[in-house]
Amino acid sequence: MIFAASLAAAVVIVVLSATALALWYERKLAARMQTRIGPQFVGPIGLFQPVADLLKLVQKEEIVPMGADRVLFALAPPLTVIFALAAAAFVPLWPGVAVVRSDVGVLLVIGFGGLAMVPVWMAGWASFNKYALLGAMRAVAQSISYGVPLVLAAMVPVILAGTMDLDGITQFQATHHWFGLWPIIPGLPAFILFLLAMLAESNRIPFDIPEAESELVAGVTTEYTGMQFGFVYLAEYVHTVVGAAIGSVMFLGGWDGPFAPGLHWLLLKTLCLFTFIYWIRWTLVRLRADQLMTLCWKWLVPAGLGLVFLSAAWNQTGWSR
């Protein structure tokens, strides 16, 4: 119990500091892609830029718009962070160790991912702003649609490994190559599908339609100021970091790897996925809401169903046992 509690505290601290680092890393990465230099004045090579950002956000005045639903408005940003962090609890850090080990870890992780939509909608509704409301509508529609391919993609490693325990999945991958590698036919497409659905669930470009700042100003975050905005912003990054971690656990073998202890490999794989996600972000333009739905229902869901069938068939052959 005490071990779990201290581990939980450690994970929260690690995830939050990793998020701060990720913020810096993303800004540097984006700057390099855009022939800029990026943050460089705060600390060595701008490493403390997130701290400066935080300080700036904390001392800003928090404005609640007239006509807003004050309670929901205040409640939504912390909730987004909590839900985004909750999924991190299930990530197996090294063999057999996670903050929460559950037989149905996959299900709970996806459940918490889906929950993240609720505070986003609360924020949009409570803001009493039409842009925020449109953003909230889009967020809800997107979340409920992309939940389906996300579950289907997650089903593939579950079926192949025969367990819903995240650590069990990783253990299975460690002995049978990773799902990104073998079996390559349901594995790799499922990974791509998972990545796409995860991008959509965490509202990253090209699916960042709920906060499309060129259309909806800032979507659900339009009316947020100060630390309230900081929370929403933070949750976005936490969501991406945790999503990348889950992706590497479920498809890239998690802590499995030679030479180094498990946590190193998990972090390395998460970093690679994170870089990939932000590479996409700083390269592509975004889709339109209806194109997003078309992509989901006409392509991703049938593909996911096919992959689930394929992996079940693969399981029947017994080759991977």
Added chain:
Amino acid sequence: MEVTTPVRTLPYRKLELYEPEGDMLTLQLGPQHPSTHGVLRIKLHLDGEKIIKAVPYPGYLHRGVEKLCEQLTYVQMIPIVDKDDYIAPMHNEQALVMAFEKLLKIEVPRRGQWLRSLLSELQRVASHIFWLGTMSLDLGGALGGGSTNFIYCLRERELILDLFEELTGSRFHYNTHCIGGNRHDIPAGWAAKVHDAVNLIRARLPEYEAMSCNHRLFIERMRGVGVLTGALALELGITGPNLRASGVDHDLRRDAPYDAYREIPVNVQTAKEGDCLARTHVRLAEMRESLRLIDLLIDGMPTGPINSSRPAKQANQIKIPSGQAYASLESPRGELGTFVVAGNGEANTSPYRLKIRPPSLHALAALPYLLVGHNVSDAVAILGSLDPIMGEVDR
């Protein structure tokens, strides 16, 4: 003569069919909005996200330039109109002085004409490349792939602004055209720099195309969106790339040639579809054409004076007693014209009335027709693809 106005049906859907509290949402896009390219307000009536009626309200950037020009002397106006179309100031100046030259019956020397065309083409490239950047920004957002392309495009525009800075001493509001020619002659070694810049831009153009009009997502967002028919475009007075993308082959540089275009033929770029993608293709093709023209112009630059007389030293030196004239040229956004009625007061140093015909204002007139039936995301794409510059719309 009987004037027949064509019967144009309203583009709007019946608003009475929508319950104001139920299905319909009125969204004010602007005046402060990241994608209105300045300060434009568009009142959107939405059904869900679908636009059922759109009314643009320009005027937030009105600075009274035309009225101000009635008070200023002819020499003083040039730096003022620089700020109209703040993406292509060269064309503003030139359109103004062309009207005055027409009134005064001054012929610009051949080198002056070629220089003007060269500046005009350089400015056109700068304007179009800036447009490509903002268009990407509209589609991809300031926090996404769009901004990457935007920064790349701005980097290329800097090359041209550097050239202008070396020539005129200022990066943006040049005040280089004067009545009868130009103020600044080409400095030594400038021609080589122009070649370098042109070659660099030409070499990098495929990169931008790969990130924009050849990119799958970009095409998905642009194709079939905001189709402007040629007939409607002609009726609304839309000119420039917006018109040419709708299949109407019209370009003042070829159809009413001025300056060096009398000697150098321009290949006019057109497209048939009339959608946002066609407008993108036309602008990019025009950019390549302009790069070709720049090479020709700088290589064939004749020698001689650049001005028919010494530039006016005193503000009230130029006097136009009476008469009226209209002169227009092909700006990056279309036909930019100046209509001037001379003769104000005793001194005759300022016009009685001056009217600027901005192409962007006419492009905005198409918005109510183009936006209906699309959703909010498309509204941003359509507005961006029309390339309106609010400084020019409101003046």
Added chain:
Amino acid sequence: MTPGFIIAALLIFAASIFTVRSSKLVHAVLWLGAMLASTAVLFIQLDAPFLAGIQLLLYVGGVMTLMIFGVMLTKKSGDGELRTESAPALRGLVISLALFGLLAGGIFSMTNGAPALQKPEEVASIAASVLGEHWLAFETLSVLLLAAMVGAILLARKRDAGAPESGKASPR
């Protein structure tokens, strides 16, 4: 009676009361979400983590979303205060309290005392049960879901109110 159970039970009960009493529909929906989420916590305590996951995914993720859509699309009711007249409120209170008294009496007079905890069910056995013994119910359920989906689409489909004023009104 572990403290975890007491906390979860209190949360569930309070959230359910707020669900039925909130004067704003939006708040009611969110309270329902809170109640469903805390029920998921209770399920975990009852060694049914699979059901808890499903509850989170399907109820909080799915049903809540549907409800939210319902509230947003029927905006007039969502904005306004929900009135509850006092006479039906009293009647409802009496009826439900009477039922509660009946049920509680039944529960407290259970003759065989408090049964002991059994071995918790495993996910695999649930799966075997659903797809093995209860396959007919499972298949029927899928048909029902399909029928519900089709029916919902048919019912909620919108007649095109906003037809253009004339055939070629829109230049597109």
Added chain:
Amino acid sequence: MNLQACLLLSSGLFCVGLYGLLTRRNAIGILLSIEVMANAANLNFVAFSRYSGAGYGQVFALFVLALTVAEVAVGLALVMALFRSHRDALVELASAFRH
């Protein structure tokens, strides 16, 4: 925790749902109350399954979950239809569906 506590909670929950069902006039409010009652039933299934070891409880709870999803979908569609024709979602108006 014992079975009786669980049953007491679920019966309380059911009665709260019943109260909502009897007092709400808004159709969505009624749907919400039904959800509360269904949740009470689910709690019962899980609790009995846990204490009886029969094993079907969770399976039943799963079926109930799926059923409520279907019910909510159709119910909301009805509410939408009601709202479309009457601009409000009060159940009294639903008598209009007879025509």
